[in-house]
Amino acid sequence: MSILLPTNLPQYPSPSLSLSTPLLSPSPHTAFSFSFLPTRRKCLRFVTSSVASVQSAVANGSAPAAVVVERDQIRLGLPSKGRMAADAIDLLKDCQLFVKQVNPRQYVAQIPQLPNTEVWFQRPKDIVRKLLSGDLDLGIVGLDTLSEYGQGNEDLIIVHEALNFGDCHLSIAIPNYGIFENINSLKELAEMPQWSEERPLRVATGFTYLGPKFMEKNGIKHVAFSTADGALEAAPAMGIADAILDLVSSGTTLKENNLKEIEGGVVLESQAVLVASRRALTDRKGALNTVHEILERLEAHLKADGQFTVVANMRGNSAQEVADRVLSQPSLSGLQGPTISPVYCKQDGKVSIDYYAIVICVPKKALYESVKQLRAVGGSGVLVSPLTYIFDEETPRWGQLLRNLKL
Ligand SMILES: Nc1ncnc2c1ncn2[C@@H]1O[C@H](COP(=O)(O)OP(=O)(O)OP(=O)(O)O)[C@@H](O)[C@H]1O
Numbered sequence: 001m002s003i004l005l006p007t008n009l010p011q012y013p014s015p016s017l018s019l020s021t022p023l024l025s026p027s028p029h030t031a032f033s034f035s036f037l038p039t040r041r042k043c044l045r046f047v048t049s050s051v052a053s054v055q056s057a058v059a060n061g062s063a064p065a066a067v068v069v070e071r072d073q074i075r076l077g078l079p080s081k082g083r084m085a086a087d088a089i090d091l092l093k094d095c096q097l098f099v100k101q102v103n104p105r106q107y108v109a110q111i112p113q114l115p116n117t118e119v120w121f122q123r124p125k126d127i128v129r130k131l132l133s134g135d136l137d138l139g140i141v142g143l144d145t146l147s148e149y150g151q152g153n154e155d156l157i158i159v160h161e162a163l164n165f166g167d168c169h170l171s172i173a174i175p176n177y178g179i180f181e182n183i184n185s186l187k188e189l190a191e192m193p194q195w196s197e198e199r200p201l202r203v204a205t206g207f208t209y210l211g212p213k214f215m216e217k218n219g220i221k222h223v224a225f226s227t228a229d230g231a232l233e234a235a236p237a238m239g240i241a242d243a244i245l246d247l248v249s250s251g252t253t254l255k256e257n258n259l260k261e262i263e264g265g266v267v268l269e270s271q272a273v274l275v276a277s278r279r280a281l282t283d284r285k286g287a288l289n290t291v292h293e294i295l296e297r298l299e300a301h302l303k304a305d306g307q308f309t310v311v312a313n314m315r316g317n318s319a320q321e322v323a324d325r326v327l328s329q330p331s332l333s334g335l336q337g338p339t340i341s342p343v344y345c346k347q348d349g350k351v352s353i354d355y356y357a358i359v360i361c362v363p364k365k366a367l368y369e370s371v372k373q374l375r376a377v378g379g380s381g382v383l384v385s386p387l388t389y390i391f392d393e394e395t396p397r398w399g400q401l402l403r404n405l406k407l
């Protein structure tokens with residue numbers, strides 16, 4: 001006998017519903033196993049593996065075509081809850097765009113720095129749907145959600161593909177025991193003699209568009225997908241599915257449920273992206289200006305986020321000679337090259353130049369290596385400080401966007 005409990009209970013099992021509860025005490029002849037499934041959908045429904053048959057009605061075009069309805073405000077969709085919500089607001093804050101939400105249950109907010117823009121808080125999948133229906137113009141969502149619900153719709157344009165949060169990957173996982181013990185790749189999984197038309201490989205997933213598409217691309221025929229909203233990792237142990245296709249970040253949930261990833265089983269690498277509706281950008285007054293400003297701020301912040309400013313003094317006879325020494329080291333060329341300025345010292349009433357100050361930007365990852373290289377060529381008094389923004393002459397992604405829009 002199995003009892004299904006909601007996954008969102010404060011404790012598993014809840015103290016008020018434990019085996020010591022008289023009503024649930026197992027008789028000596030009854031085997032109990034507890035499995036945690038989301039409250040919303042407790043049964044898995046199997047569907048066929050063809051792409052066409054599993055496309056969801058909303059995302060595959062039965063949703064109304066995007067119409068550019070007359071309105072004054074540009075609408076930016078942000079995740080209303082879940083792991084992406086706080087990070088999206090924090091990123092905008094780091095770009096000096098402060099989202100003013102009066103209370104967390106209010107679904108509309110303002111950004112005073114962008115007076116023509118409204119923020120609408122929505123679930124990530126609804127952000128994608130509303131971009132397609134024309135109810136939102138811009139959005140921040142995970143690439144996984146965009147790919148699953150956007151289904152390659154050309155109206156959706158990725159304006160910034162790497163917002164540096166929400167990192168995860170969509171991956172196939174199988175049990176690490178039983179018939180799968182020695183299976184370590186997608187190829188081996190596909191070639192297992194167990195799968196046939198009558199008894200296909202059963203995969204539980206929330207990604208019923210991307211999953212079948214991936215299997216089809218990899219020539220895997222005998223597959224059946226089932227859908228569920230969460231706690232998919234329970235499905236193999238419950239005997240409901242053979243494999244799962246779900247998002248992984250730390251890998252803890254897989255490990256705790258005796259599942260493993262397999263070589264060739266990664267469907268998508270994902271992180272948060274800024275996405276726009278093509279029609280909004282081309283037809284809605286002010287949308288292109290807003291996206292330009294958001295993009296410039298994002299690029300300046302994200303570029304600076306990975307860098308430190310390093311300042312050091314170096315003895316030398318001329319700026320040129322110091323530059324030659326600095327540039328002889330592989331990690332000291334900075335963004336465009338080192339800035340080298342004379343340090344004027346007054347000794348015995350005489351002003352002379354014995355030292356030069358070097359300023360370079362170095363990637364955070366290469367900091368220690370760069371400091372070692374600076375010292376090796378005579379650098380001393382090394383100061384390191386974080387960078388807040390790097391505004392380039394041109395925003396590279398802006399050029400790409402204009403080309404994409406044929407502007
Ligand atoms: N370990 C992870 N598991 C799931 N999503 C992750 C993970 N790491 C990052 N993400 C990102 O967070 C997004 C999901 O956030 P969240 O689970 O809060 O929302 P949701 O799944 O859409 O909401 P709900 O599960 O309530 O329907 C994913 O689309 C993905 O881009």
Ligand SMILES: O=P(O)(O)OC[C@H]1O[C@H](OP(=O)(O)OP(=O)(O)O)[C@H](O)[C@@H]1O
Nearest residue numbers: 230231232246247248249250251252253
């Ligand atoms: O690799 P990990 O860091 O362990 O994260 C992966 C887990 O996180 C997500 O579930 P979520 O927490 O959203 O719960 P859900 O299954 O109810 O959606 C995802 O669906 C995996 O189950």
Ligand SMILES: [Mg+2]
Nearest residue numbers: 082083229230
């Ligand atoms: Mg989730």
